[in-house]
Each structure stands twice: as C-alpha cells, then as structure tokens.
Amino acid sequence: MEIRYWGTRGSVPAPGPSTVRHGGNTSCVELRLSDDSLIIIDAGTGIRALGASLGRCEATLLLTHYHWDHIQGMPFFAPAYIPGSRITIYGPESSGRGPGHWLEEQMTVPYFPAVPAQLCGVSDYNCTPFEPFRLGDAVVRAERVCHPSVTLGYRIEEAGSSFVYISDDEVDDATPQQLQKIIALAQGADVLLHDSQYSEGEYPGHRGWGHSTPRMAVQLAQEAGVKHLVLFHHDPSHSDEQVEALADEGRSLAGDLALSVAREGDVLQITGTPTIERARQSVL
Ligand SMILES: [Zn+2]
Ligand SMILES: [Zn+2]
Known part of the structure; x- marks a missing residue:
C-alpha cells in the first residue's frame, strides 16, 4: 500500500511562496493498493493535478464530507470527463x-x-455504508468523526497493512462515546x-470549528496504538515554518510514536515500516 499527497491544506487553497514546501492545494490523497488499483480520498483542489497525471482511469473516490475544501477540485478532475473512465464515488448521506x-x-x-451530465467517466454514486465493504482486495470501514455536518473517517486495510484517514476532526470536542468509536x-x-x-495558542479561538491541534492528534494516535501519525489539513494562514513548528510541538509529545507532516507530492510507503519518499521538485 502506498499513498501520495496531492493536497494537504484545509479550508481554502493557499498557494504562494510561504507554503511552497507543504503545498497550497486542499485535501486529496491517492492510495495505491498492491495490485496498483486506485483509491482517491477527498476531492479538494489537489485532485486536479492527480487527474492530469492519470488520464482515462478506473478509480474509487471516497469523500469524507461536502465542505468545499474536500469537493471543490471535482469539476476539474479531467478523468471524469473522459469516456471509458470508470469512477465510483462514495460519500456520506447528508440531509x-x-x-x-x-x-x-x-x-x-x-x-x-x-453540467453534471458531462461527467461521463463517473459510473456510480453510493452513500458510504457504516458496515465494512470491499474494494478489490481492500476492506474499507467508515465512522463518523467530530466535525460540523456529517463527516466520515475511513480505514482501509489490505495485505496486512492499514491506513486511517481522518482529515477533519476535533478530538477535544468529541463525546466520550464518539471518541471511543474514533479510537476503534x-x-x-x-x-x-x-x-x-x-496550534494550542490558536485553538481556544476556534473551539467547536471541528479541528484539532498536534497534541490532540498525538493523544488519539497513542490511545489507539497507532504506529505512525501524519499531521494533515494545514491551516491556510500557516507558512511552511509554522507547519514545521506544529510538527515539533507534536514530536515533543509523541514519545515512541513516529510522526511526519503531510507535504504535497510526498509518497508514503505503508507496507512494513512506513517510510517517506520526498517529493520530486517537478511535482511541487
Ligand atoms: Zn476540511
Ligand atoms: Zn470540513
């Protein structure tokens, strides 16, 4: 299993010289299973460049929720307009x-x-079930997380490896029952x-907005016995230096937990001990 980050930012795209290392595109991750089949998680603006790299394709797109930073790239996802593409989309039932x-x-x-009728490459829309379901050799499980409107986290398991994607979640605001489900x-x-x-300093002014600090992410990862934590959904106002400072904040609390920061273009190998391959300059 291998993942590549195409968009790591939250809320709104933030291109420019101060965000060039971690990237300015909003949430989108490419997940390749061992047989090279493709799962895409979220359709933020990062999905545009992913689509340009694919051409006609067969893929499953898992959406966590319908805030703009997770769907706004979809109208610019070229494979969806190409006859012969087969894109199956899952997302939560909302209202x-x-x-x-x-x-x-x-x-x-x-x-x-x-117009939507031009999306000839989209073959199917499905409401994400709460029962585990299969995508090829992978088993996918979804759970509601703590974020305004119905928002899902996804767990994907395949060939003995497991990847959990929780892009938007406020750990400190979850009820004990909700937190237990997220930990599970x-x-x-x-x-x-x-x-x-x-950051911890910013959080009190944003309580209830549905987002966490590195401390909360580390706490959740430790309680769940996770091996490697990736910090994600960087604030659009944060420069590369501020994102790195947040990573240091997380590492100071992480103990044995491995911790990295999602950078647009990086590839993370999940099979065995997770390792990161740095982005090629051309990707940025
Ligand atoms: Zn978001
Ligand atoms: Zn959101």
Missing part, C-alpha cells in the same frame, strides 16, 4: 442526500460552466493521517 446530489450542486449555473477506527493502524490545523 437525506448522497454524493451525487452534493457534487452536482456545485456544478449548477452560474457557479460552473460544465484507528486502532493499531500502521498509519493514521489526522487533522492538526491549529
């Missing part, structure tokens, strides 16, 4: 509607010139990717 409705809503006039989702994972948007 009684599934992912087809919410993705098509952002493609109505006057917001966007192309992440239990013993090889890699947990988790929201760490705010």
Whole structure:
C-alpha cells in the first residue's frame, strides 16, 4: 500500500511562496493498493493535478464530507470527463442526500460552466455504508468523526497493512462515546493521517470549528496504538515554518510514536515500516 499527497491544506487553497514546501492545494490523497488499483480520498483542489497525471482511469473516490475544501477540485478532475473512465464515488448521506446530489450542486449555473451530465467517466454514486465493504482486495470501514455536518473517517486495510484517514476532526470536542468509536477506527493502524490545523495558542479561538491541534492528534494516535501519525489539513494562514513548528510541538509529545507532516507530492510507503519518499521538485 502506498499513498501520495496531492493536497494537504484545509479550508481554502493557499498557494504562494510561504507554503511552497507543504503545498497550497486542499485535501486529496491517492492510495495505491498492491495490485496498483486506485483509491482517491477527498476531492479538494489537489485532485486536479492527480487527474492530469492519470488520464482515462478506473478509480474509487471516497469523500469524507461536502465542505468545499474536500469537493471543490471535482469539476476539474479531467478523468471524469473522459469516456471509458470508470469512477465510483462514495460519500456520506447528508440531509437525506448522497454524493451525487452534493457534487452536482456545485456544478449548477452560474457557479460552473460544465453540467453534471458531462461527467461521463463517473459510473456510480453510493452513500458510504457504516458496515465494512470491499474494494478489490481492500476492506474499507467508515465512522463518523467530530466535525460540523456529517463527516466520515475511513480505514482501509489490505495485505496486512492499514491506513486511517481522518482529515477533519476535533478530538477535544468529541463525546466520550464518539471518541471511543474514533479510537476503534484507528486502532493499531500502521498509519493514521489526522487533522492538526491549529496550534494550542490558536485553538481556544476556534473551539467547536471541528479541528484539532498536534497534541490532540498525538493523544488519539497513542490511545489507539497507532504506529505512525501524519499531521494533515494545514491551516491556510500557516507558512511552511509554522507547519514545521506544529510538527515539533507534536514530536515533543509523541514519545515512541513516529510522526511526519503531510507535504504535497510526498509518497508514503505503508507496507512494513512506513517510510517517506520526498517529493520530486517537478511535482511541487
Ligand atoms: Zn476540511
Ligand atoms: Zn470540513
């Protein structure tokens, strides 16, 4: 199992010289299973460059929720317009509607010139079930996390490796019952990717907004017995230096827990001991 980060930012894209190392695109991760089949998690603006690298493709897209930073790249995902692509989309049921409705809503006039009917490469929309389900050789499990509106975390297991993706989650605001379910989702994972948007100093002014600090992410990872924690969903106002300072904040608390920061273009090998391959300059 291998993951590549195409968008690591939260809330809104933040391109520019101060974010060039960690990237300015919003949430999108490419996950390759051992047979090279493709799972994409979230469709933030990072999915545009992923699509350009793919051309016609077969893929499953798992959406965590419908905030813009997780869906806004979808109208720019070129494979969805290519005949012969087969893209299956899963997302939570929200206000009684599934992912087809919410993705098509952002493609109505006057917001966007192309109409949903042009997405000929999308073969299927599904509401994500809460029972585990199979995607090829992988088993996928979803759980609600602590974030405004219905928001999911995903656990993907394949060939003895496990990856848990929780992009938006406020650990300190979860009820004890909710926290137990989130810990169970992440239990013993090889890699947990988790929201760490705010510093401890910033958090009191953003309580209830649905995001965590590195301390909260480390605490969750330790309680779940995770092997490697990835800090994700960087605040758009944070420079590369501020993101690294947050990583240091997390490492000072992490003990034996391995900790890295998601950087656009980096590849993380999950099979065996997780290792990071730094982004090629061309990707950035
Ligand atoms: Zn978000
Ligand atoms: Zn959100």
